[in-house]
Amino acid sequence: MAKLTMVQALNLALRQEMEKDDRVMLLGEDVGVDGGVFRVTDGLIDIFGAERVIDTPLAESGIVGAAIGMAVYGLRPVCEIQFSGFTYFNFHQLESHAARLRHRSQGKYHVPMVLRAPYGGGVRALEHHSESREVYYAHTPGLKMVIPSGPRNSRALMVSAIRDPDPVIFFEPKALYRAFREEVPEEEETLPLGVPVKVREGGDVTLVAYGAMIPLSLDAAEVLKAKHGIEVEVFDLLTLSPLDDTLITESVRKTGHAVVVHEAHRSFGPGAEIMARLMEEAFFYLEAPVKRVTGYDIVYPLFAREKAYMPNAMRIVRAVRETLAS
Amino acid sequence: MAKLTMVQALNLALRQEMEKDDRVMLLGEDVGVDGGVFRVTDGLIDIFGAERVIDTPLAESGIVGAAIGMAVYGLRPVCEIQFSGFTYFNFHQLESHAARLRHRSQGKYHVPMVLRAPYGGGVRALEHHSESREVYYAHTPGLKMVIPSGPRNSRALMVSAIRDPDPVIFFEPKALYRAFREEVPEEEETLPLGVPVKVREGGDVTLVAYGAMIPLSLDAAEVLKAKHGIEVEVFDLLTLSPLDDTLITESVRKTGHAVVVHEAHRSFGPGAEIMARLMEEAFFYLEAPVKRVTGYDIVYPLFAREKAYMPNAMRIVRAVRETLAS
Amino acid sequence: MPKKPLLFTHQLEYLSILDENGNVDQTLEPELPEDFLLKLYRYMLFGRRFDERMLNLQRQGRIGTFPPLTGQEASQLGAAAALKPSDWMAPAFREGLAEIWRGKSMENTILYYAGYDEGGAVEEDRNDLPLAIPVSSQTLHAVGIAMAMKYRQTPDVAMTFFGDGATSEGDFHEALNFAGVFQAPVIFVCQNNQWAISTPLSKQTRSETIAQKAIGYGFPGVQVDGNDILAVYSASAQAIERARSGEGPTLIECLTYRMGLHTTADDPTKYRNNEDVKVWESRDPIRRFQTYLLNKGVLAEEKTQQYEEEIKAEIQGGVERSEKLMNELGAPEDMFAHQYAELSPHLLRQREEMLEQWRLDQKEEKNG
Amino acid sequence: MPKKPLLFTHQLEYLSILDENGNVDQTLEPELPEDFLLKLYRYMLFGRRFDERMLNLQRQGRIGTFPPLTGQEASQLGAAAALKPSDWMAPAFREGLAEIWRGKSMENTILYYAGYDEGGAVEEDRNDLPLAIPVSSQTLHAVGIAMAMKYRQTPDVAMTFFGDGATSEGDFHEALNFAGVFQAPVIFVCQNNQWAISTPLSKQTRSETIAQKAIGYGFPGVQVDGNDILAVYSASAQAIERARSGEGPTLIECLTYRMGLHTTADDPTKYRNNEDVKVWESRDPIRRFQTYLLNKGVLAEEKTQQYEEEIKAEIQGGVERSEKLMNELGAPEDMFAHQYAELSPHLLRQREEMLEQWRLDQKEEKNG
């Protein structure tokens, strides 16, 4: 097994799926010759040619609209939008068509496409390059919204996303692109979409997170155990939509306490839905209100102040301790 | 005082603001000669001319982008997007610019524009004409998201929205456009943005709703009182963002029970945020989990089945009774 | 090399074969089999009568909002009829006749406008996208389909329809630009019916023609008399031929007129005067084609009457069958049937909830 | 009226005044005051040196990602210099020099790229939008501003800049179409630098020129040598004059070249070879303008040296002042300062929370 970064792991997933299935196509701005601005598609044009790894004009609606057409025709396009902050240019194509064609054609057509986009903050990026707006997609019926948290699961989820018969919005936490390496097996590996995983066992409090918040949450869990003897159970959502709360609800019924962590803005954010589900499914087990550690309800600041905006392990530790104290 | 429909009340608000302030401009598809497909801008081109009531080409991003330019230049554009389901075509303009220019220019510029759009279901409309996706806007910092529920408050809120120095997304519940009339005073009337109102007093349970769900909620409250002796306190949010939960939290601290009602899809919907706020602010007063009565997490169906999709007074009555029973 | 004119190789043409009175320009007349000509004529007639009937059903409250196509029969049928079944079509929302030509059933059409999602179903052998309401958005799907055809090296093409108003949308631009860059086998057919709801072409663009918009994308544009089915057919066949042989996309502008309402929710007296409509009445696409066929001896007077009667019966049958279907359909859980290939546990629970609430509603409504 | 060519009144021209060697076409040479010519030259030089310094700062980690403009000095300055202060400008993100010409401070430029929101501030008398990263989106704002100018009957115009890549976006199309329909006093300046990151113009559009895209919108397009500041200035002045006198918009395509990286995060060796860059080096806009000024006797050799020294000191001053500012700034509550005219109670609470968390973080970090 090779130790890969998330970028390499995603590249592996794309390469292997393209080798196995000639329906899989890549398209986007600079995905071909340049290999993508983060190099996720690096080298693939050399293997599969410009017919399958398509450098497109600079037009997000064009990319997604064309991908929808390809998908309906029977291909499996994986399109890259250079940053999640530019997916708003193609929002109408996702909402009006990718998400609806199965229903609109009463099952005759479906849209097995993947829309990849780097998202999230913490990497000293330019304006419009650090947003976390996964709620827009999670609130849109007909789409699936997937966010990996490490090299290995990003590879496995990408394979599943490509094979999924429905449109998948696949947000890649760019802060993790090269943050660490993991063993990623050469052999095929998939992970089911729509199923969170427990990444740490614990009995005192349930921590729910995803994406770049996972390493922070695990760090916080370490600190909480080492310094305060608190056992944290950590869940990685992996799929925001369709959201399956079964495992999380079960955990909270055990711990009686929960904290949700995300970079996204707080109000109407992903945490609200988790809290609503826990309200609905675990209310009588809750010993304290669920807390959220999130980005604030403001425009993401330029990078000099992003540290004050972004959740960090210290904030998570405090929130967990407060929940347990209340 | 004249008894007006919501369409007439909105028309009055626009007319009077245009009379008072020559910075106020209207633009959109068919808003001029045709008076808007719902006739909200009817007759205004005759009074104010084609320079101020502008029939635009068929291009939503064009409309919103041009309105942003006008607003920065010092005008107060009110643009109409023909249906909320077409606002996705201009989503990038809202997210990247309308919502950000104040921050981006560090206060030099601001975007005092209103984006009006009919939204919501229940009127036997075509595909893409019945959605309730207010969360997209409520989750976007820099925007305000306003939804009236009757002729009188629609007029007062529209006046406030036009005068507001920041961009306001103003969704008009089309099911209420001509559903009933109310006395609307000729003299100026405003309502503050960002403040919910209590529309019915009651001590047993708190009902939170907005838009076309308000008449249903009031109906349900009547039934609950008449048939079951349950006193319902009903809140009309009016503004979804910025959301002020003070009054609602206070009410729930009193009643210990709450139900949230919206047409929007349930998951990651507006109700989740209300529940999260109640979790944070009123947890120890809650005697039962807050319930939500909402649209389902599916594409809005064509109209033959919309009745089964849409919340109604009967569903609200049941939800309230269940909350009180649990 | 200072101030100098830039040269263009672009050629824009205007094509008309059959004039308003049915006189044909024999140098341009396409050679088409008689039965094909008759089939075209019969479909045009069908289109007109079905439109009238749908309007009627709408006025009786038996269907919902509906966009009539009267006046645009030649424009949409002429283009669609030049396609092979294995080609694909991505219509807007006013191509009901083109869809029926391609195999859409009357029942599905009626069901759709009566508010049944089932009406969106695309028949087994029909390679068409469902109609698209978000203006211009479908043009990109046609491009994607055409790119896929090119990748698969099939000899097929994609054709997409849209209105004059649609040319103002960003998606139209992105579609044409992609098509040009990738030399996709796609034909862009603009039904320029002069109006986008209340907005006349002059307020839609300052471009003298829609056809010339192709210049910005490096491929040919052509303007045709959209009420002349021979011209539309010829221009389309030629564009399809180009696309099939790998020469890339074409933009066809069909000059036509929306004789009726934008949709049944519209009141054109608010924004246009009847004079213009009158002028266009004299350019009716069906009448002139009929004259041509009569002159040519392909059509006999009595055949027209026969067609009218057959069509009337067909439409009556279609309406009856669709209303029967509506009575059979209607279980609301079908709403959940085509959301995803597989419903998540959460959606399965929501479906249960919806059904339970629905049943309770029904019961309460019955009990008053 | 069968198959017939459509006539165009459109005229597309290519304009070049100063050739690569600094030879001027005297029939086209604009008459400009000497001090203005010198000012232009000094700013071009400043632009080049500031670019080099910014690249340097970035490599040292003192600022973040930055898009160099070397090679495009004539193209952006020539256009912006034709504006009056009361005109408006809506730049993309590579018009740093045009912004500085218009009054943007070096400090704000540096602060912005160093990640301080404060750097986005627009100086009191400067009528420019902040730079726009979402490609092409700013073109519509310029149109809206121009429409507002027309409504207010001011004699002003709006100018917007964008790249060749930007012409593929839907917003570009909608902007040009609105501008044409409303005959807005707006000038569209395309800095066609041949590349959009790794995408060459040939993959961006099949159109032979960007200028011809204006044909689809019914107003003039012109192509100019974008490395010839006299040509860019003349074409811009003419377009501005047209706009001011109510004759509507113009599209100007400046043929230029991005000599450096797309941004400091980019590696052009991945996608282009150095031969092309070499060719364009010989077309350098500053060198040829310098030759012209020397030949004309407007500029003396020693003046160049003096400019270089002055500029070096100015830049050094700017860098120092901005770094001083950075040390003074930095309180994170400023994030909340310009979200809305007034903060809602909820946001006020969030600001408190943010500050408290921040202070706790600081304390913990200090204590290890």
Ligand SMILES: Cc1ncc(C[n+]2csc(CCOP(=O)(O)OP(=O)(O)O)c2C)c(N)n1
């Ligand atoms: C994106 C979008 N915006 C607005 C509408 C509302 N609308 C429906 S049809 C129409 C006019 C379309 O005009 P045109 O493209 O000329 O087609 P026609 O109706 O003439 O067939 C409008 C504005 C829509 N369906 N989609």
Ligand SMILES: Cc1ncc(C[n+]2csc(CCOP(=O)(O)OP(=O)(O)O)c2C)c(N)n1
């Ligand atoms: C809507 C959008 N899509 C993608 C990007 C990422 N991006 C930034 S610059 C750029 C290329 C722009 O090319 P061009 O318009 O030619 O301008 P240039 O960089 O050459 O100045 C891209 C793809 C963006 N900023 N905005």
Ligand SMILES: [Mg+2]
């Ligand atoms: Mg039309």
Ligand SMILES: [Mg+2]
């Ligand atoms: Mg470029």
